[in-house]
Amino acid sequence: MQNIGVDLTRISRFKNKNYPFAQRILSNEELEQFQELNEYEKVLFLARAWCIKEAIFKANNAYADYSKITLKKENNRWTFKQFSISISHEGDLLIAFVIDNGDKYEKNSL
Numbered sequence: 001m002q003n004i005g006v007d008l009t010r011i012s013r014f015k016n017k018n019y020p021f022a023q024r025i026l027s028n029e030e031l032e033q034f035q036e037l038n039e040y041e042k043v044l045f046l047a048r049a050w051c052i053k054e055a056i057f058k059a060n061n062a063y064a065d066y067s068k069i070t071l072k073k074e075n076n077r078w079t080f081k082q083f084s085i086s087i088s089h090e091g092d093l094l095i096a097f098v099i100d101n102g103d104k105y106e107k108n109s110l
Helices: 019-025 028-035 039-059 102-109
Strands: 003-010 072-074 077-080 083-090 093-100
Touching: 003 039, 019 028, 019 039, 028 039, 039 077, 039 083, 039 093, 077 083
Parallel strands: none
Antiparallel strands: 003 093, 072 077, 083 093
């Protein structure tokens, strides 16, 4: 059985988030990328990371420590372990939809 997770957030919620917040939700690799961005890009980066990681947690609550999740963009798609991830944003809204492929992923990895 596959579990799904969905999260919707307002990008503007992340305008005034400080560095300790970023440290709490971003992995070390993501923090390095975050520090190189301009202010607008930082807001979108945090909102996107939060939204995707919330959806991952909703699909599989074993991933409660967001700083241990490193999201990567490969072939124009966001990836993390066995999860299929889709995001979209329009105006101030950002939505993430995640499918935990679980056992299917494990079998294909062997």
